[in-house]
Amino acid sequence: MYELAVIGGGPAGLAAAYSAYQNGLRNIVILERDKELGGILNQCIHNGFGLHRFKEELSGPEYAHRFIEMLKDTSVEVRLDTMVIEITDDKKIFINSPKGYECIEAQSIVLSMGCRERTRGAISIPGTRPSGVFTAGAAQRYLNMEGLMAGKRVVILGSGDIGLIMARRMTLEGAKVLACVELMPYSGGLTRNIVQCLDDFGIPLYLSHTVTEIRGDKRLEGITVMKVDENRQPIEGTEMDFDCDTLLLSVGLIPENELTREAGIAMDPKTNGAFVFENMETSIEGIFACGNAVHVHDLVDFVSAESERAGAAAAEYVKNGASDSEVIEIVNGADVGYTVPQKLHRNTKAEKIDVFFRVRRVFSKSRVVVSSGDTEIAVFKKAFMVPGEMQHLVIPTDKLRDFDTITVTAQEA
Amino acid sequence: MTELTCIGCPLGCRLTVDEENDYAVTGNSCKKGAEYGKNELKNPTRVLTTTVNAEGGIHGRCPVRTEAPIPKAMLFDAMKVLSEVTVKAPVKCGETVLEDILGTGVNVIATRDL
Amino acid sequence: MYDVAIIGCGITGASIAYRLSRFDLKTVVIEKENDVAMGATRANSAIVHAGYDPEENTLMAKLNVRSVELTKELCKNLSVPYAQIGSLVLAFSEEEAQHIEKLYKRGINNGVEGLRVLSAEETKEKEPFVSDDVVCSLYAPTAAIISPWEYALALAETAVVNGTQIMFSSEVSDIKKTDEMFVIRAGEKEIKAKTVINAAGVQADRIHDMVLPHEFEIIPNKGAYFILDKCEGTRTKHVVFQCPNKDGKGVLVSPTVHGNLIVGPNAVPSERYDTSAKLSDLVFVKRKAIKSVPSVDFRTNIKNFSGVRPNSTESDFIIKSTDGFIDVAGIKSPGLASAAGIAEYVEQLMCNSGIRLSEKTSYIKDRKQIRFKELSHEERKKLVESNPLYGRVICRCETVTEGEIVDAIHRPIVPRTVDGIKRRCGAGLGRCQGGFCGPRVVEILSRELKVDREEIAKDRDVSYILKRRER
Numbered sequence: 001m002y003e004l005a006v007i008g009g010g011p012a013g014l015a016a017a018y019s020a021y022q023n024g025l026r027n028i029v030i031l032e033r034d035k036e037l038g039g040i041l042n043q044c045i046h047n048g049f050g051l052h053r054f055k056e057e058l059s060g061p062e063y064a065h066r067f068i069e070m071l072k073d074t075s076v077e078v079r080l081d082t083m084v085i086e087i088t089d090d091k092k093i094f095i096n097s098p099k100g101y102e103c104i105e106a107q108s109i110v111l112s113m114g115c116r117e118r119t120r121g122a123i124s125i126p127g128t129r130p131s132g133v134f135t136a137g138a139a140q141r142y143l144n145m146e147g148l149m150a151g152k153r154v155v156i157l158g159s160g161d162i163g164l165i166m167a168r169r170m171t172l173e174g175a176k177v178l179a180c181v182e183l184m185p186y187s188g189g190l191t192r193n194i195v196q197c198l199d200d201f202g203i204p205l206y207l208s209h210t211v212t213e214i215r216g217d218k219r220l221e222g223i224t225v226m227k228v229d230e231n232r233q234p235i236e237g238t239e240m241d242f243d244c245d246t247l248l249l250s251v252g253l254i255p256e257n258e259l260t261r262e263a264g265i266a267m268d269p270k271t272n273g274a275f276v277f278e279n280m281e282t283s284i285e286g287i288f289a290c291g292n293a294v295h296v297h298d299l300v301d302f303v304s305a306e307s308e309r310a311g312a313a314a315a316e317y318v319k320n321g322a323s324d325s326e327v328i329e330i331v332n333g334a335d336v337g338y339t340v341p342q343k344l345h346r347n348t349k350a351e352k353i354d355v356f357f358r359v360r361r362v363f364s365k366s367r368v369v370v371s372s373g374d375t376e377i378a379v380f381k382k383a384f385m386v387p388g389e390m391q392h393l394v395i396p397t398d399k400l401r402d403f404d405t406i407t408v409t410a411q412e413a
Numbered sequence: 414m415t416e417l418t419c420i421g422c423p424l425g426c427r428l429t430v431d432e433e434n435d436y437a438v439t440g441n442s443c444k445k446g447a448e449y450g451k452n453e454l455k456n457p458t459r460v461l462t463t464t465v466n467a468e469g470g471i472h473g474r475c476p477v478r479t480e481a482p483i484p485k486a487m488l489f490d491a492m493k494v495l496s497e498v499t500v501k502a503p504v505k506c507g508e509t510v511l512e513d514i515l516g517t518g519v520n521v522i523a524t525r526d527l
Numbered sequence: 528m529y530d531v532a533i534i535g536c537g538i539t540g541a542s543i544a545y546r547l548s549r550f551d552l553k554t555v556v557i558e559k560e561n562d563v564a565m566g567a568t569r570a571n572s573a574i575v576h577a578g579y580d581p582e583e584n585t586l587m588a589k590l591n592v593r594s595v596e597l598t599k600e601l602c603k604n605l606s607v608p609y610a611q612i613g614s615l616v617l618a619f620s621e622e623e624a625q626h627i628e629k630l631y632k633r634g635i636n637n638g639v640e641g642l643r644v645l646s647a648e649e650t651k652e653k654e655p656f657v658s659d660d661v662v663c664s665l666y667a668p669t670a671a672i673i674s675p676w677e678y679a680l681a682l683a684e685t686a687v688v689n690g691t692q693i694m695f696s697s698e699v700s701d702i703k704k705t706d707e708m709f710v711i712r713a714g715e716k717e718i719k720a721k722t723v724i725n726a727a728g729v730q731a732d733r734i735h736d737m738v739l740p741h742e743f744e745i746i747p748n749k750g751a752y753f754i755l756d757k758c759e760g761t762r763t764k765h766v767v768f769q770c771p772n773k774d775g776k777g778v779l780v781s782p783t784v785h786g787n788l789i790v791g792p793n794a795v796p797s798e799r800y801d802t803s804a805k806l807s808d809l810v811f812v813k814r815k816a817i818k819s820v821p822s823v824d825f826r827t828n829i830k831n832f833s834g835v836r837p838n839s840t841e842s843d844f845i846i847k848s849t850d851g852f853i854d855v856a857g858i859k860s861p862g863l864a865s866a867a868g869i870a871e872y873v874e875q876l877m878c879n880s881g882i883r884l885s886e887k888t889s890y891i892k893d894r895k896q897i898r899f900k901e902l903s904h905e906e907r908k909k910l911v912e913s914n915p916l917y918g919r920v921i922c923r924c925e926t927v928t929e930g931e932i933v934d935a936i937h938r939p940i941v942p943r944t945v946d947g948i949k950r951r952c953g954a955g956l957g958r959c960q961g962g963f964c965g966p967r968v969v970e971i972l973s974r975e976l977k978v979d980r981e982e983i984a985k986d987r988d989v990s991y992i993l994k995r996r997e998r
Binding site for chain 3: 145146151212219
Binding site for chain 1: 417418419420424425460461462463464472474476478485489492506507524525526
């Protein structure tokens with residue numbers, strides 16, 4: 001019986017395992033489906049990782065490398081090429097690997113499966129179904145891991161960071177990126193990526209536009225792009241045709257949670273991840289979740305920080321058992337899309353609570369109000385908030401303990 | 414006069430830089446913006462990240478980056494140079510795979526073990 | 528010289544090939560595309576209809592009802608995903624309730640078993656999520672769901688095991704009839720056969736006209752679908768239809784054998800190979816589906832597709848024999864449901880026209896396929912011990928292992944495309960639509976077939992996935 005089984009050896013799993021080790025657990029296993037640790041970081045060869053965590057700019061593989069190196073001097077067992085097939089609410093884990101199909105047991109579990117990309121289906125793009133339509137991440141894997149090009153004349157739908165990064169990457173590799181098309185009136189990616197991945201190469205960004213038709217019987221031959229109105233409906237007469245062989249989709253990420261659901265863990269429909277407490281515990285005692293499996297982060301640095309809390313909490317659980325506490329609920333107020341955590345243990349030992357959330361629209365000078373009923377508990381001033389940027393509040397726990405529900409609201413200043 | 418977007422923070426200020434007036438920056442909200450605007454026009458540089466051919470490892474490509482930023486205008490030439498490079502496993506993360514790329518004085522390093 | 532040449536390897540051609548493969552006949556199937564089931568067979572509602580829909584005394588009625596049991600048996604023997612979950616036709620008005628009565632009577636006349644008209648309450652009991660506006664429904668317990676492409680593949684593969692030949696990427700351009708045979712031109716190939724069976728789907732009128740005077744026309748008509756993620760797969764328990772009207776059978780909502788929810792289709796005139804969908808098609812399907820089951824969550828959509836029905840100028844199936852040339856044309860809905868009966872009927876036609884059909888001394892009628900996901904823990908353990916490739920999950924959405932993919936590649940009909948793998952073992956069928964497993968499937972195909980990854984197509988010939996890099 002393991003003290004802790006970590007499902008997924010990407011940045012979240014690595015940080016959780018290391019933190020659990022630092023907090024005293026010795027019998028830990030990481031279950032990783034790929035043939036190496038690092039998860040999606042291995043294909044994110046661009047730089048910009050680690051500014052918060054390591055105070056320097058690293059590429060994805062370098063960031064992963066740092067954590068992999070840390071684990072080398074520990075007793076953490078790593079099982080590669082191992083896929084978790086099923087977990088049960090009593091913490092049995094069925095795993096499959098070329099070495100065998102087996103059931104292992106653990107006193108605690110950390111769910112760190114990461115996320116997956118939304119596909120063409122998720123946004124129902126009309127037209128034919130040729131080859132040449134890829135999620136940006138799939139094209140990235142082909143190019144960065146296998147040295148294979150998805151195409152030569154490219155349009156990118158969605159201005160999320162992966163799409164922007166791929167615009168630059170494909171351009172540097174000799175493809176012509178014709179445009180980046182974004183449904184919303186603002187970009188979903190970091191400003192820095194818009195400048196360095198699009199502006200640097202003269203790639204136009206069409207905001208409030210979408211792809212309305214895909215053409216080609218075999219390989220993609222072209223697409224139609226149209227401007228959309230405020231209800232995101234295409235406006236007649238704004239058709240622009242692009243002659244392209246490749247369409248990359250960067251239209252959002254969804255936490256990967258089939259195992260979570262099947263184990264009967266309560267899910268938040270807003271995040272598509274598990275409901276979690278401040279210590280990243282889920283609705284099942286001793287099962288924790290962290291990273292993009294809980295909610296999609298912008299920066300891996302925050303994934304690591306969150307996962308370290310999950311790992312520490314798993315260690316605490318193994319050593320001292322469940323926390324047996326009353327629950328404080330965090331409620332989404334106006335213009336707040338979701339919060340993580342969604343719940344707090346009233347008797348938590350943590351002195352401060354990290355609350356992450358996303359706003360639903362663009363705010364310039366604004367305030368974030370943490371309240372309960374008519375009581376304002378804390379107010380945070382923000383110069384600028386966009387849905388693409390995860391917000392982070394740190395609230396002293398003692399300010400919250402007396403309330404049953406806490407509401408987080410975004411307001412114009 | 415050149416317009417550009419500041420990348421110093423999420424605010425993304427629209428900067429205007431006046432090349433003829435000692436690269437004076439307007440439109441910025443903070444000092445970082447002024448500095449960024451000036452550098453971006455006088456000597457824009459970027460860190461280049463890409464992959465090189467790899468033999469004998471678990472992958473056929475090895476990710477690399479320039480150890481420091483290189484002039485933006487050299488990116489495509491640097492890509493051409495790197496397309497000729499092959500590394501042989503074992504490779505250590507941080508190991509130099511090409512010294513002094515295009516006379517910039519900047520080395521290209523591997524960004525993973527292979 | 529072949530005894531029989533079957534043109535087209537959709538469900539009709541494959542069913543006939545399977546049926547004939549137990550006889551001492553030299554049979555060839557000539558297929559335009561690079562795989563089995565590339566037309567209407569892979570893009571339809573995937574339903575084995577009970578048989579109350581076709582007008583009495585039609586070939587359609589007879590063959591549909593006859594096929595209900597045959598199909599069930601075939602699926603069992605050939606390891607094809609199939610589930611007899613029953614169907615409901617919903618009525619939303621008095622007028623539609625009368626239509627339900629009519630369908631009930633017609634079904635009884637057609638010989639459909641177990642039909643019942645359910646009250647609104649009984650309907651709700653069976654399907655809690657249907658609209659409150661339902662007045663009554665027709666319940667048909669013998670209706671089933673099936674994996675149509677796996678059904679066609681299983682039939683074709685087994686035919687091949689029994690000696691049938693299949694020529695892919697071979698489009699028939701001309702057929703000449705001489706006194707004792709037909710000479711078929713398909714690309715570079717010239718194929719001679721004593722009997723020709725025209726199972727060419729949307730091309731059946733063109734094939735017919737190569738040999739016989741013009742008699743009928745195919746009027747292609749397409750419909751669009753949604754496939755929703757498995758979290759919506761239990762939204763309904765039965766196939767939920769609406770009352771047929773002038774626009775066709777209406778939009779259905781049904782679980783699939785793979786655990787998803789299928790929603791569709793609409794019906795619009797189309798070109799023969801036009802499987803594109805317009806925004807208006809998708810909007811129409813959504814609107815209609817919500818009328819039946821208001822809570823269907825379209826945000827969980829993982830895929831849209833469209834299929835082309837080979838409707839014809841005749842209302843019934845066109846199945847007849849003329850001097851050694853057998854038309855099996857206009858096989859629109861319930862074509863999939865009737866395929867087994869159609870094959871049996873074609874066999875009778877051949878018999879009647881004096882062709883000697885003698886059974887081989889031995890032939891194979893069963894087929895086994897390993898599906899890791901469906902096994903018990905104990906069976907999985909044994910399987911992985913027997914071959915470690917079953918220990919590596921490649922498609923995580925559908926839990927498909929490398930062993931199953933390699934099995935698929937080495938089956939009697941070799942898939943050469945990523946979608947060919949998907950049809951055989953389900954890799955890429957799930958919620959990420961091959962985003963994760965696509966590159967790995969390309970790698971495995973390239974390794975097993977010993978071709979460059981750039982040579983691997985997604986689907987139809989030359990639908991390449993990757994571009995060669997210029998160095």
